[in-house]
Amino acid sequence: MKRNIIYIGLLSLSLLSINSCNTDRFPETTISDGNFWNSASDVKLAANFFYTTLPGLGTSDVTVDNWGTFAYPNDKGNSISDGSRVAPATTGDYSYSNIFQANKLIEMAPQVIAKGADATEVNRYVGEARFFRAWYYYNMLIRFGGVPIITKTMQINDPDIYKARDSREDVLKLIYEDLDYAISVLRAPDQIQAAKEYGRITNTAALAFKSRVALFEGTRAKFHNYGNYREHLMLAKDAAEKVIKSGMHALYSTPSKGDQGETVNNAYYNLFQEEGEGRVNKENIIVRLYGVNDANNISSSAVQRYLEGNNIVPTNNFVSQYLMVDGLPIDKSPLFQKPNANMTHAEFFKGRDPRMGFSIFKRGDEYISSTNYTIPNPTLQRSGYGIRKYANKVAWASQKSYIDRPILRYAEVLLNYAEAVYELNGSISDADLEITVNALRARLPQVNIGTDTHPNFVNMAKLTNSFVTSNGLNMRDEIRRERSIELGFEGLSYWDLIRWKTAEIELPKTLLGSYLFKDMLEGGWSKSTKVDANNYIILQDKSLRTFDPEKDYLWPLPLAEIAKNPKIEQNPKW
Structure with a gap:
């Protein structure tokens, strides 16, 4: 709106x-x-x-994930991950x-x-x-x-x-x-009544940001072994809890109408579109405003250009984190079909957490105006993946977008709370999981794990302690995974690796792109594209990546x- x-x-x-x-x-x-x-x-x-x-x-804001392992900028990599950076x-x-x-x-x-x-x-x-x-x-x-x-x-x-x-x-x-x-x-958000005041910092924005600051320092101190990490984690937990209990914010869950007037549950996607703007969306806590149109704006963003031309492309290192709809990682889920020579790019998305399709382009998605997405191609998205989050089909041709940028949203506050609780106690209750991780999953649409002729729509599985135990999972890993998936390409992933002290493990890894599917070869990809033993595109070999702890x-x-x-x-x- x-x-x-x-x-x-x-x-x-x-x-x-x-x-x-x-x-x-x-x-x-x-x-x-x-x-x-x-x-x-x-x-x-x-x-x-x-x-x-x-x-x-802008490029420096969108491409922050290039510094880590979520995304890749171009065939030259970047100085932060390849060891070429100097003072x-x-x-x-x-x-x-x-x-x-x-x-x-x-x-x-x-x-x-x-x-x-x-x-x-x-x-x-x-x-x-x-x-x-x-x-x-x-x-x-x-x-x-x-x-x-x-x-x-x-x-x-x-x-x-x-x-x-x-x-x-x-x-x-x-x-x-x-x-x-x-x-x-x-002021509290509900005390800012004038429409022209929308976007000003509120007391809950300050609380939410305090939870981000304190979680960063608390976990950094814990895993880098210095200072009183518990003091900061308590501040993170308390600040996030105050935002939750304020009642001022809620997850955006408004569905859209399809071309035939049908209800389409794509609220997560619309968070980053025009539909998710303004007061109607109580999830946004801090936003960078751009405007409405050429006549009523602060500035515009050429976000489409930043998402094209290899400025930033998702990696398989990130995409592989998306769970199957049964709540299991792809290496544990019976729903996951290992890519093969007969699969298509779109089939790789089947049965996955819906946020994967809302965040990453697959072949066949709407791309420009009313046409289909006939790429990724080796020129524009050399990883085989394209970022759908932020992408606006109306603004693509003009290279001028007025869609506001969410900087801190309620989803992050929920995840800050869950992580702070776990890192303080070494455990988290199902009740706390229900109001945090599972609240995020509850707003997602059902997923068809059947066929078009014999559909079987199921909800995204919940994360519980018994689920983790019975499936041999690790609760810390699953809380971190949820954060990575929910907040992907929002400028936080690199800093998460820094505070968790996992950058020294993750950054030196080989960066992979998509499996080289048959329809990608039919769409212009060369058979000589450099791939690994499992047919995944090699973006940057580990020999070219380094991190000195x-x-x-x-x-x-x-x-x-x-x-x-x-x-x-x-x-x-x-």
């Missing part, structure tokens, strides 16, 4: 223009503070800037320009209140600024570890410009403090920062 959107201007005001992203260059605004910071509307205008910094559907001179990932803007708003808010502005309203925008400051520090923390903490605006002569890195514990302390403040002053769990700091500030120490082995 389309709706009027919050107009977040790009703010060409020099108030918000930054000439450098480094800590030692914080220019004064050319609009004097006295002329601007006079009303709550001014503070709101400044806060609007932060929404333009949310990750969108950069500069990088936008290590940036204080947005933190400067947050600090500026926080500092100026008391003056605006002193001039007579409504304190409650102004403090809401302070809450937004502190939420985003936490967001910016978190995204540096997961990459670099501890970084210098800057909580005030500074000029070139400020002695704190050249300070050493703070510990990751201190950075986390600031993140939690900022989020707790945001939680205390921001003593080095690669942290990213290198930019060399320019170290050169300018001798107190900044580089991460180990970089």
Whole structure:
């Protein structure tokens, strides 16, 4: 459902223009503070800037899964997984320009209140600024570890410009403090009534993000063996539980109408389409807004181009994680038919978790307008798989999409809760599984495991303790699998490998594409395509992939920062 959107201007005001992203260059605004910071509307205008910094559907945001094993960018791989990465001179990932803007708003808010502005309203925008400051520090923390903490605006002569890195514990302390403040002053989703306000950060958004932060740090500390992991896992559990109990959010489960007016249960697919936008979808907690059309938009996204041309293609390493509808992995399920020379690409999807078909293109799917998907082909999707999640057939030809990007949704909160509970206790009750993993499966459509003439539609099997025990499964693995499947291509998988300390196992593996099916050969694939012993396309051999556990769990700091500030120490082995 389309709706009027919050107009977040790009703010060409020099108030918000930054000439450098480094800590030692914080220019004064050319609009004097006295002329601007006079009303709550001014503070709101400044806060609007932060929404333009949310990750969108640009290449760097969509292709984050390339860094791990879910996806593959092209025939050259990428420097993060092939060992060719070096410490950069500069990088936008290590940036204080947005933190400067947050600090500026926080500092100026008391003056605006002193001039007579409504304190409650102004403090809401302070809450937004502190939420985003936490967001910016978190995204540096997961990459670099501890970084210098800057909580005030500074000029070139400020002695704190050249300070050493703070510990990751201190950075986390600031993140939690900022989020707790945001939680205390921001409105609940049902208190934001005006349509033009849709998309603003709410108190449940701050709680949900806190659960993400705390789960990352709790599991990272647990598996990397440092710190008090239980403290963080308790915060993750409690924050997620508060979102659940708030009643403000729910899984999106609205079906669509088919061409003949029939009900089509494709809610999971529609989460990433126009149907899943706006207030009607209570699953979306944080979204990056794009707009409605050329006349009513913030910006557009050429997401179709990012999903074509080998910018990002799914791997079989990821696709093989999809369960059969009986709840069993493909190596355990009697429903799984091992690929063979007589099978088609579409038959490989039969009997699988429906999210596979909603997320991955199979031959025969609608592709552009009303035609069928006659690829994957070796030019556009060399893995033999294409990403269907985010793909919008209407926008494909124009290369201009206004579909909003879900950044944090209720499904993640449920999975955060399930994982935190398990990692705290070494177990999870069936009751907790019912409200988390099984709630996600319950919204999926039935799957026909019979034939067209003799159909047999069944529901996706539930995950229970007895099911795990009787089938020789591992509960931790199944909770992680559910997360990977539900949140695939949403920018989280690489960071999951980092926090679980499994990157050193997964990243050096050979990346495989699809089985080379007969209809792929008939559709232009060469018989000389490089395949493994089981006829799966080889995207990148393990000999070309590497991960050094003593080095690669942290990213290198930019060399320019170290050169300018001798107190900044580089991460180990970089």
